[in-house]
Amino acid sequence: MSKAADTNLNDWRDRALEFEAEIKKAIIGQDHAIKLLTIAVFARGHALLEGDVGVGKTTLLRALARVLGGDYERIEGTIDLMPNDLIYHTYINEEGRPAVDPGPLLKYEEKLATFFFNEVNRARPQVHSLLLRVMAERSVTAFNREYYFPHVQVFADRNRVEKEETFELPAAARDRFLMELTIAMPDDLDLQRQLMFDTRFFDVDKLIDSLKPGVLPFDQLNDISAQIQHHIKTTPTIENYALDLCRATRNPAEFGVKLEGVDMDKMIASGVSPRGMGMLMRASKVAAWINGRDALVPEDIHSVLHETIAHRIFLTPIYELHRTELVPAFMEQIVNQVVAP
Secondary structure (H helix, E strand, O other): OOHHHHHHHHHHHHHHHHHHHHHHOOOOOOHHHHHHHHHHHHHOOEEEEEEOOOOOHHHHHHHHHHHHOOEEEEEEOOOOOOOHHHHEEEEEOOOOOEEEEEOOOOOOHHHEEEEEEEOHHHOOHHHHHHHHHHHHHOEEEEOOEEEEOOOOEEEEEEEOOOOOOOOOOOHHHHHHEEEEEEEOOOOOHHHHHHHHHOHHHOOHHHHHHOOOOOOOOHHHHHHHHHHHHHHOEOOHHHHHHHHHHHHHHHOHHHHOOOOOOOOHHHHEEEOOOHHHHHHHHHHHHHHHHHOOOOEOOHHHHHHHHHHHHHHHOEEOHHHHOOHHHHHHHHHHHHHHHOOOO
């Protein structure tokens, strides 16, 4: 890569750090999640946030959309939402005649940068199917033509408390998300005190409006992402290590991965897919770039491993009931057992 290109990536790294810092002005106690979402933006991958009610998932994504810039659309997942509601909406106009307007997906067409799906697990499977196409192909068919969204990133959230009138995302949809992040209340009592007593957190709209908009030129991110992937070097040793980490999700016994009281031969229904392996490498390279490196090291892979891989591991039904406890322990064992270079 030329010296000019190196300089360009250095300038963009400064922008990435500014992007992170700006979001942190409104969101406290979520530094790790903000770092990971920044990585997702530059890896050009979609992200799903999960957590309890009221922990700031929606506020975090609204802050990201404002600082990222470009056009932003949001839709609320409800049980009566239908696929067409994402594409168009009908109404009676002032003249008393039926009229059709573009829905949230078509409103801005190619200028759409961020599509936020709130409470995605409340939407029906038919809606998930349409969302899957948008995530996979960044396009949709409507009104006898194809609409393309080359810059769009999908961010969704779901709360893990309420399960009634909800529909679990199918495996194919979950596999399209680069990352799944858990958002939890900060453990630090000082941060909890700020959230409880600092009045600036009481008015979310005002808080979001205080952030600097458009820190990143969203329509250049695809090209910069490609440059990052070419810029960050790997070695055969680090490549073999990344492959072994992924292989361990499919064949844990081969690497001595064990969990107490679990039959490892019967626990795994499916490990990480080839798509997931590629996404792990994309995210790892962005992590290396943000950390100021031009070559991948194990720490870069570890920093994104759980969020890019854990949701792609599917357990057999008897163990799936205990997924919340088993998968984090399983991922920890993989990191401990697979020999790092």
